[in-house]
Amino acid sequence: MKKFVVEDEFWNLFPSSKIGVVICKDIDNSIKDKEEYKEMILQGEKEALKHLKDLEFSNN
Known part of the structure; x- marks a missing residue:
């Protein structure tokens, strides 16, 4: 990696x-x-969905 902006x-x-x-x-x-x-x-997906209540990701 040469540059991080x-x-x-x-x-x-x-x-x-x-x-x-x-x-x-x-x-x-x-x-x-x-x-x-x-x-x-699969277990990780289930746990993540507990925190994602809104279908629009940026609203969570």
């Missing part, structure tokens, strides 16, 4: 934000066995 509009909305960047090299994060994580992902 945060637009002024972001800082206007979130003036006290802190941003960090982590750069990782030579990491293979592909899923080898989808069945192993299927239930975990």
Whole structure:
């Protein structure tokens, strides 16, 4: 990554934000066995939906 830009509009909305960047090299994060994580992902989706009451994502 050569350049990371945060637009002024972001800082206007979130003036006290802190941003960090982590750069990782030579990491293979592909899923080898989808069945192993299927239930975990489904459970995570159910938990997330508890917090997303409005169909319009930005309203949540």
